[in-house]
Amino acid sequence: MINSSAFQGKKAAYFTLGCKLNFSETSTIGRLLGEMGVVTAAKGEPADICIINTCSVTDMADHKCRQAIHRMVRENKGAFVVVTGCYAQLEPETISRMEGVDLVLGANEKARLIQYLSEAWTDKTDEENGLHRHFSVATKDIKDFAPSCSRGNRTRYFLKVQDGCNYFCTYCTIPYARGFSRNPTIDSLVRQAEQAVAEGGKEIVLTGVNIGDFGVSTGETFVELVKELDKVGGVKRYRISSIEPNLLTDELIDYCASSRAFMPHFHIPLQSGSDAVLKLMHRRYDTALFAHKIRLIKEKMPDAFIGVDVMVGTRGELPEYFEETYRFLESLDVAHLHVFPYSERPGTAALKIPYIVSDREKKLRSKRLLSLSEEKTEAFYARHIGTTAEVLLEKAARGKAMHGFTRNYIRVELPSSQADEALDNQIVTVRLGDFNSDRSALKITL
Numbered sequence: 001m002i003n004s005s006a007f008q009g010k011k012a013a014y015f016t017l018g019c020k021l022n023f024s025e026t027s028t029i030g031r032l033l034g035e036m037g038v039v040t041a042a043k044g045e046p047a048d049i050c051i052i053n054t055c056s057v058t059d060m061a062d063h064k065c066r067q068a069i070h071r072m073v074r075e076n077k078g079a080f081v082v083v084t085g086c087y088a089q090l091e092p093e094t095i096s097r098m099e100g101v102d103l104v105l106g107a108n109e110k111a112r113l114i115q116y117l118s119e120a121w122t123d124k125t126d127e128e129n130g131l132h133r134h135f136s137v138a139t140k141d142i143k144d145f146a147p148s149c150s151r152g153n154r155t156r157y158f159l160k161v162q163d164g165c166n167y168f169c170t171y172c173t174i175p176y177a178r179g180f181s182r183n184p185t186i187d188s189l190v191r192q193a194e195q196a197v198a199e200g201g202k203e204i205v206l207t208g209v210n211i212g213d214f215g216v217s218t219g220e221t222f223v224e225l226v227k228e229l230d231k232v233g234g235v236k237r238y239r240i241s242s243i244e245p246n247l248l249t250d251e252l253i254d255y256c257a258s259s260r261a262f263m264p265h266f267h268i269p270l271q272s273g274s275d276a277v278l279k280l281m282h283r284r285y286d287t288a289l290f291a292h293k294i295r296l297i298k299e300k301m302p303d304a305f306i307g308v309d310v311m312v313g314t315r316g317e318l319p320e321y322f323e324e325t326y327r328f329l330e331s332l333d334v335a336h337l338h339v340f341p342y343s344e345r346p347g348t349a350a351l352k353i354p355y356i357v358s359d360r361e362k363k364l365r366s367k368r369l370l371s372l373s374e375e376k377t378e379a380f381y382a383r384h385i386g387t388t389a390e391v392l393l394e395k396a397a398r399g400k401a402m403h404g405f406t407r408n409y410i411r412v413e414l415p416s417s418q419a420d421e422a423l424d425n426q427i428v429t430v431r432l433g434d435f436n437s438d439r440s441a442l443k444i445t446l
Helices: 020-035 059-075 086-090 092-096 110-126 174-178 186-198 222-229 250-258 275-281 287-300 319-331 359-382
Strands: 011-016 049-054 080-085 103-105 133-135 157-160 203-207 237-240 265-271 305-312 336-341 388-394 402-406 411-414 427-435 442-445
Touching: 011 020, 011 059, 020 049, 020 110, 020 157, 020 203, 049 059, 049 086, 059 080, 059 086, 080 086, 080 110, 086 092, 086 174, 092 103, 092 133, 103 110, 157 186, 186 222, 222 237, 222 250, 237 265, 250 287, 265 275, 265 287, 275 319, 287 305, 287 319, 305 319, 305 359, 319 359, 336 359, 388 411, 411 427
Parallel strands: 011 049, 049 080, 080 103, 103 133, 157 203, 203 237, 265 305, 305 336, 411 442
Antiparallel strands: 388 402, 388 427, 402 411, 427 442
16 A cells, blocks of 8 residues: 655656656656655755666666766765666666665566555665665566656657567667567557647657567557557647567558658668678568668658668678668668667677677767768758748747757757747747758748
């Protein structure tokens, strides 16, 4: 039994590392604590409870997690510190021994964070330096699904439609951290979308670990989910956060092209433009299939924004394989590259691949691809200068410019002289002008 009276008026601080899915989950935890009377601590204000939702996609992510934990403990003396997320699932004992950490919860336990917190809350007074408790189960036993549809302090809602992954790519620890693929029912997700509308939400981003795999738990399919969500009339926009190319079916592309609310915006992980490297990674597609998906999207939705994940310097990526990747990406009609260097992860099959790329070479390869990405993004934006577009504007600090995104994910900027709180979370028709000062957005006029 949760005693919410013990939490009335307590202040909580939150820190999230990693993906949109983590952000969504942290926002939901914050909402649940809020229902118990907990308020969010103001910036610089000491908190009674600290929630740190971690990532472990790279070695650098682990390092940032440790830094965040130390900082939260240092800045919030005596606070009850809870660490959860992927790093917590993979290294629960290590984290639990850190000074000031009270509770470490793995992937299966995250869904019951409020219950664990409530049970341990009164015990904190008996411990001088923290409870140092950790709870996690083996990957095969991660079966719980923690629902999440929340926006935190943002405009968009993030709806968690799936969790876990069955793919086990050679470089990746996420299946170990998140467990096997699982999902709720379409009906339950439709109800969450309807609730978001009731709260004033206009845009929902579908999130998950491998969302195209939706349906393994319920016998449904991702395209069926998309079609049912599209019927929720109050939602003006949906975005699909990331979907594997082999799961991005031609049927789904066709549907999105003519749908009521699914935007012409796709984020598709490629990882490598070399078929030899894709085989080493145990990816489930080749460059021919990937190129087909890009061509089909552009055929059906010429103005679609397409973002692509690409990893550089993975084990086995010979110089000629990287050149294949560069030429392949150069040939694709995409708008953005999310470039990240390969990071050695303990326990992954990639460690058995003999050829190792030096850190220096990884940086050089990353730099080349980042330059290519900038060229592609600027070219995509430039093609839309002088056109009109619908933009969902987002709240800005007083005296600052407002920003938002077009249907096809062009970031726009409304000058502070025209910014108005009444425009927050409103869809307005604008004219797209030239680039702003740092070329990160197009200037707009109402």
